[in-house]
Amino acid sequence: MNTDPEELASILAPVRHVLLDFDGPVCSVFAGFPAADVARRLADLLAGPDGLPPGHGLMDPLAMLRHIADVRPDLVPMADDALARLEVEAVAQARPTEGSVEFLEACAASDRQVWLVSNNATAAMDRYIETYQLKALVAGCFGRVPGRPKSMKPSPELLLAAMRVAHAEPAECIFIGDAIRDVQAAKAAGVLTIGYANKPGKAEALAEAGAVSIVTLMKTLAESWPA
Ligand SMILES: [Mg+2]
Known part of the structure; x- marks a missing residue:
């Protein structure tokens, strides 16, 4: 069409x-640093006793950011900042x-x-x-x-x-x-x-x-x- x-x-x-x-x-954007890897890196960065509960299974980092806003709004500033840095890393291989x-x-x-x-x-x-x-x-x-x-x-x-x-x-x-x-x-x-x-x-x-x-x-x- x-x-x-x-x-x-x-x-x-x-x-x-x-x-x-x-x-x-x-x-x-995620051609060289795949979205699923970015999502995993983000999850790792936010993991921990006071961090993001595991098991969300999200492979799309932007969907993950939305998810964090829903379940742990207190983590949003840190998550957004970390994701932005990962995206800057990703565009080097876009x-x-x-x-x-x-x-x-x-x-x-x-x-x-x-x-x-x-x-x-x-x-x-x-x-x-x-x-x-x-x-x-x-x-x-x-x-x-x-x-x-x-x-x-x-x-x-x-x-x-x-x-x-x-x-x-x-x-x-x-x-x-x-x-x-x-x-x-x-x-x-x-x-x-x-x-x-x-x-x-x-x-x-x-x-x-x-x-x-x-x-x-x-x-x-x-x-x-x-x-
Ligand atoms: Mg688009």
Whole structure:
């Protein structure tokens, strides 16, 4: 399922600000330091008599942070901080998404600003941008609010924060993400979503969640800015 190029171009025409999810459309954050290993490291760091009760079985570190907020809110500041450091470690081994730099360059060339909006830590995005020298192509990074996992998508909070700083109205923005919670967060912020379906089954799920268009390659988006 790939939207036809003319339709994509018309969706993008009014856009001045691109709100872009990080893990997926920009890179695969946990490609070299797998999410399950990060979750295990986090669990180890928080283990102990006064720590996180074992046996939650979570392999997704962000899901773990949500879980900690539910069962041991007192551990959230420490857990969030530890996870942020692990994410910074992970992005050193992240795999850039094919076409992602071309997309960022195309946004710059057509005078659109890009804001990264992610449940990952801002420090991890900053590190990635620095490593790949993308600073000129990214206007700002909005990661989860430290110590407050509830700020994560599907909450619209991070998108709203990005739009505030961008002085942008929802109608001038598009959100590009690869998860159902991205579509939900954008919907709650009044912004349309283009789904990046990088795995089988995602296209249908993202469309069903309400994405207005679906692409399977970032390159397609890079080539879709109206002249
Ligand atoms: Mg993602």
